Amino acid sequence: MPHSRRRFLKTAAVAAAGASLFDVRELLAAGPYTRLDVGPLTSSSPTLVAYAKAIKQMQALPASNPLSWTYQAAIHGTFTTPTLPAWNTCQHGTQWFWAWHRMYLYWFERIIKKFSGDPTFAIPYWNYELSTERHLPAPFRVVGSPLYTPNRGPGWNAGTASLSSSAVATSGFMPVVPYFTAQSNCESTPHGAVHVSIGGWMGSVPTAAQDPIFYLHHANIDRFWNLWLKQGGGRSSPVNDSTWNSKKFLFFNENGAQVWMTPCDILRCAQQLNYNYQGEGTQVNQYCLKPFPWWIFELQVLAELQPIKLPPGPDPGPIEINVRELRQRLLTAAKEPGTDVTLELDDVEADKQPDVYWEVYLGLPKGTAPSSDSAYYIGNIALFGHGIRDAHQHEGAEPAKFSFKIDRAIQSALTRDESGKTNLTFVARGAVIKGAKDAVRSNATVSVGKVRIASRRLKKT
Amino acid sequence: MKTAVRIAPITIPAGTAQKTISLDIHAVRAELLNAAKSRQHDVTLELDVEAEGSPQVFYEVHVGKTNVGNIALYGAGIRSEAQGEFHPAHVQLFISDALLRNRTSRTLKITFVANGKPAEALMIRAAAIVIGPRQRE
Numbered sequence: 001m002p003h004s005r006r007r008f009l010k011t012a013a014v015a016a017a018g019a020s021l022f023d024v025r026e027l028l029a030a031g032p033y034t035r036l037d038v039g040p041l042t043s044s045s046p047t048l049v050a051y052a053k054a055i056k057q058m059q060a061l062p063a064s065n066p067l068s069w070t071y072q073a074a075i076h077g078t079f080t081t082p083t084l085p086a087w088n089t090c091q092h093g094t095q096w097f098w099a100w101h102r103m104y105l106y107w108f109e110r111i112i113k114k115f116s117g118d119p120t121f122a123i124p125y126w127n128y129e130l131s132t133e134r135h136l137p138a139p140f141r142v143v144g145s146p147l148y149t150p151n152r153g154p155g156w157n158a159g160t161a162s163l164s165s166s167a168v169a170t171s172g173f174m175p176v177v178p179y180f181t182a183q184s185n186c187e188s189t190p191h192g193a194v195h196v197s198i199g200g201w202m203g204s205v206p207t208a209a210q211d212p213i214f215y216l217h218h219a220n221i222d223r224f225w226n227l228w229l230k231q232g233g234g235r236s237s238p239v240n241d242s243t244w245n246s247k248k249f250l251f252f253n254e255n256g257a258q259v260w261m262t263p264c265d266i267l268r269c270a271q272q273l274n275y276n277y278q279g280e281g282t283q284v285n286q287y288c289l290k291p292f293p294w295w296i297f298e299l300q301v302l303a304e305l306q307p308i309k310l311p312p313g314p315d316p317g318p319i320e321i322n323v324r325e326l327r328q329r330l331l332t333a334a335k336e337p338g339t340d341v342t343l344e345l346d347d348v349e350a351d352k353q354p355d356v357y358w359e360v361y362l363g364l365p366k367g368t369a370p371s372s373d374s375a376y377y378i379g380n381i382a383l384f385g386h387g388i389r390d391a392h393q394h395e396g397a398e399p400a401k402f403s404f405k406i407d408r409a410i411q412s413a414l415t416r417d418e419s420g421k422t423n424l425t426f427v428a429r430g431a432v433i434k435g436a437k438d439a440v441r442s443n444a445t446v447s448v449g450k451v452r453i454a455s456r457r458l459k460k461t
Numbered sequence: 462m463k464t465a466v467r468i469a470p471i472t473i474p475a476g477t478a479q480k481t482i483s484l485d486i487h488a489v490r491a492e493l494l495n496a497a498k499s500r501q502h503d504v505t506l507e508l509d510v511e512a513e514g515s516p517q518v519f520y521e522v523h524v525g526k527t528n529v530g531n532i533a534l535y536g537a538g539i540r541s542e543a544q545g546e547f548h549p550a551h552v553q554l555f556i557s558d559a560l561l562r563n564r565t566s567r568t569l570k571i572t573f574v575a576n577g578k579p580a581e582a583l584m585i586r587a588a589a590i591v592i593g594p595r596q597r598e
Contacts, residue, residue: 077536166531169530172555175597175598192531192534196515196535203517205536205539
């Protein structure tokens with residue numbers, strides 16, 4: 001129990017203060033809170049006591065109350081009609097499977113904290129990868145417990161059924177590098193395979209979230225996202241994909257108020273959502289490059305460069321750019337606090353799916369192997385959804401745009417070469433195989449219609 | 462991406478626990494094996510799958526004797542549970558290793574094994590063996 005002493009001290013302090021407002025108690029609790037492996041927990045473990053207490057209270061609320069058990073489950077799915085706000089909004093077979101379920105669990109967890117009176121509560125995860133955790137956790141099989149439901153497949157509540165090793169296999173997605181393929185494969189197995197193995201309510205989207213074990217299963221799927229990222233090797237959430245990162249989803253907070261979230265809000269579990277997973281180690285923190293609101297920032301275009309064309313086949317090599325007249329200005333802007341120098345790539349289009357992504361480097365010295373650890377690396381171009389003009393795209397598909405912060409790269413490049421000549425290098429990448437980045441070839445012609453260097457800073461009021 | 466083998470639609474009726482299909486891969490065997498060995502490529506079995514209701518089971522997929530993954534319909538691919546426009550579920554299974562274990566055979570057997578008694582028929586509307594860029598470490 002990694003934080004039982006902290007939990008006790010905080011609960012005792014709150015009780016002594018007689019605080020009655022949840023927000024006050026939340027303030028007293030710092031976090032991040034650890035989502036525990038349910039395996040070693042018993043019915044009397046504080047986490048499961050809190051969970052059961054909250055479920056009981058939520059089940060007593062009318063279905064029209066957004067904090068009720070029925071309403072929360074219906075956000076995932078329901079057969080009930082007419083539907084209420086946010087019902088049936090779960091994402092399966094879409095780009096947002098991992099992201100939507102992370103948001104859903106986050107707000108659900110806050111509601112459980114409120115009803116349990118335990119601001120340190122964090123949803124435990126069902127670690128069924130371990131062969132010792134393939135049965136339904138025992139506290140969920142106790143008849144009469146709020147954690148129990150009779151609506152499970154044969155043998156689960158008797159403790160005789162267990163998950164097969166093929167149902168919980170992670171080999172279909174963990175080695176996969178592209179985000180959407182890994183996510184889709186994880187959605188199938190173990191996610192889908194565990195759902196249908198348990199059956200009953202869990203086996204069907206419109207009923208699954210009524211079973212208390214649902215949230216532990218999904219905590220584990222959410223943990224897999226972190227573990228997948230942590231392997232490195234080019235794995236990344238699609239933070240620069242504006243279709244993915246700008247999608248808004250509706251939930252309810254613990255006070256029953258509507259809240260909207262985008263994938264950019266949930267990339268860093270500990271920093272943004274105040275939780276981590278037992279045993280996961282340091283999380284990978286990723287950031288969206290959000291478009292900056294024009295009324296807050298001044299964007300000044302410093303240089304318009306020539307459009308770029310990346311042909312199919314091998315990488316075209318460095319593309320020379322000359323910023324001699326701007327050299328001093330760029331160096332000054334790059335060092336100035338509150339100002340970012342950016343490379344803006346607009347009207348980015350491929351004639352078909354390139355089957356690769358590109359690492360983008362600014363000022364990469366000749367003969368230097370491109371590495372995303374280097375000072376010259378400024379980001380990735382990954383085209384998915386936007387920016388692909390082929391037969392599978394809808395008419396009017398929009399070009400993509402990318403904005404890269406280049407302060408560090410431009411300083412490194414222009415300090416090294418005082419002539420003001422530098423270069424942009426696009427390196428096509430696929431999977432990393434046994435640690436060696438193989439040369440991969442793009443299948444598509446990619447054009448970048450507008451290439452600009454700009455400075456961006458907060459407007460002075 | 463190159464489609465090496467197109468597979469005719471497959472239906473696994475409700476109540477059927479196992480179904481095997483045989484593919485004559487003689488004409489493309491060398492190409493498939495080269496791709497399977499290559500560090501640049503993955504060979505995948507791509508399936509578009511649907512069912513009217515939940516089959517309430519998942520299906521292990523075996524290529525030869527190798528288990529290459531599962532078809533598990535949950536949400537996506539189930540017509541009666543579709544929210545808005547219906548789409549089949551797309552399943553991608555990596556079969557390079559399975560091909561290399563089956564390198565001398567002119568035919569390739571693909572077996573679908575349900576982990577119970579399926580409540581609904583599973584329909585594989587489109588299926589293909591595809592050679593694509595390497596996606597795995």
